[in-house]
Amino acid sequence: MIDLHIHSQLSHDGKAEIKDYCEQAIKLGIKELGFCEHLDLFPKDPHFGIHNYQLYKREIEKAREHYPNLKIRMGLEVTYLPEIEKEIREYLENKDYDYILGAVHLVDEGNSTISEQEPAQLYFGRKEKEECYQGFFELVLRAVKSGLFDGIAHLDLVNRYGLNYFPDWEWRFHYGIIKRIFEGIIKRGMALEVNSSGLRELPKRPYPEKDLVKLYQELGGEIITIGSDAHSPEFLGAGLADLIQELKSLGFSRLSSFERRNPQWIELDKE
Numbered sequence: 001m002i003d004l005h006i007h008s009q010l011s012h013d014g015k016a017e018i019k020d021y022c023e024q025a026i027k028l029g030i031k032e033l034g035f036c037e038h039l040d041l042f043p044k045d046p047h048f049g050i051h052n053y054q055l056y057k058r059e060i061e062k063a064r065e066h067y068p069n070l071k072i073r074m075g076l077e078v079t080y081l082p083e084i085e086k087e088i089r090e091y092l093e094n095k096d097y098d099y100i101l102g103a104v105h106l107v108d109e110g111n112s113t114i115s116e117q118e119p120a121q122l123y124f125g126r127k128e129k130e131e132c133y134q135g136f137f138e139l140v141l142r143a144v145k146s147g148l149f150d151g152i153a154h155l156d157l158v159n160r161y162g163l164n165y166f167p168d169w170e171w172r173f174h175y176g177i178i179k180r181i182f183e184g185i186i187k188r189g190m191a192l193e194v195n196s197s198g199l200r201e202l203p204k205r206p207y208p209e210k211d212l213v214k215l216y217q218e219l220g221g222e223i224i225t226i227g228s229d230a231h232s233p234e235f236l237g238a239g240l241a242d243l244i245q246e247l248k249s250l251g252f253s254r255l256s257s258f259e260r261r262n263p264q265w266i267e268l269d270k271e
Contacts, residue, residue, distance in 0.1 A: 002257060002266060003237050004034030004075060004099070005153065005195060005227020010056050011038040012047040015232035018059050022067045024233040032257060032266075034073035035060065036101060036153075036227065041087045042110045045079065053095060073098040073258060077153055079105045080143040088148055099225075099258035101193060102149035104139045104157070120161035129166040130173075133158060137177045144184035150261055151191030151225055154198070154207035155181070163202050171212055182216045190223065191256050191263070192216050194247065196239030197229035206243060214250055223256045223263060244268060 006021055007014040018035060025033050037056060040047040060074045078088055080102045092100060105115040112123040114136060124132055136158040144152060156171065163169065171178060185192055195207040203209070208216075213224075226243055230236045247255075248268055257264040 001028065001030040001237055001240060002032040002034075002226065002255060003030055003228050003230070003240060004032075004073060004225050004257060005036045005077070005101075005193065005229045006033060006236065007037060007229070007231045008035055008059075010035075010052070010059065011231075012040075012050050013038070013231050018063045019066070020233050021230070021236055022063055022070055022072070024236045025070060026067070028237050030237050032071040032073065034075045034099070034227065034257065036075040036077045039076050039078045039088075039091070041084050041091060042079065042081050042106060044110050045106065051076075057096060071257070075099045075101065075258070077101045077103050078149065079103060080139065080146070080148070081106055081110050082139070082142050082146075083110065085146055085148065092148070096260070098260060099150045099191075100148065100261070101151045101153040102143040102146070103153040104136060104143060107135055107139065114158050114161060117161060124162055124165040129169060132162060132166070133169065133174055134177065137174055137181065141177060141181050141184065144181055144188065144190065147188065149190065150258060151193050151223070152181075152185060153193045153227075154195040154229070155192065156208045156212065159198070159203045159207075160201050171209070178212065179215070179219065182219050182221055185216070186219060186221050189263075191225045192221060192223065193225050193227060194243055195227050195229050196243050197235075199239045199242075200235070206239070206246075210246060210250070213247070217250055217252070222252075224252055225256050225258075
């Protein structure tokens with residue numbers, strides 16, 4: 001078992017300390033943990049400036065000393081906007097992160113969000129379906145093309161609240177741009193994250209859903225990472241065993257972790 005998307009109290013929405021997740025991992029038999037704390041660099045973002053690199057690094061080093069039998073990765077989930085590419089690039093220089101995931105949370109040039117319920121109502125409530133989804137996926141594509149990231153987190157997170165407004169939406173409506181996203185991920189040797197948090201939310205399916213992962217594979221995609229997006233220890237590893245079985249059923253034989261921004265392959269059981 002491996003979980004590479006965990007938020008501790010070092011993120012604005014994390015509910016527990018790093019050590020609490022380590023203790024839970026030992027109970028669950030999880031061998032590798034990837035903390036993926038939020039980095040928000042858009043000045044209008046309410047969580048702007050919260051991430052503290054030096055504190056994070058100290059806490060990770062402390063956990064590695066205290067839990068030598070766990071592989072503990074120091075990751076980052078970066079809220080992407082084209083307007084702050086320069087700031088993101090400069091922030092990431094000379095930092096010892098194991099991996100950087102790009103994520104689209106903000107839309108409308110940073111004036112709206114699709115990841116929090118009340119602000120999302122404004123975005124989805126005043127736009128047509130096509131505009132909402134196309135705008136989101138265009139930002140994901142730009143995140144891929146930026147070259148800033150090792151992987152893309154929760155590719156279709158837009159469904160978390162979007163399906164409240166557009167329950168008939170299907171990814172095939174946006175096949176063209178999603179195909180370009182996958183082709184960009186593959187070309188750049190990036191990872192596609194399969195995130196189980198959607199199983200606990202409205203979509204009731206992973207981000208991205210199975211057919212999208214299948215399309216990624218058909219296009220030649222091989223690098224997959226998985227995470228629960230746990231914000232408290234009770235959700236550590238939640239849904240990941242089923243995700244692994246689903247990935248195996250699609251023909252994937254290995255997952256990817258990262259060390260100092262280099263992929264580390266993890267072979268899956270053939271049973």
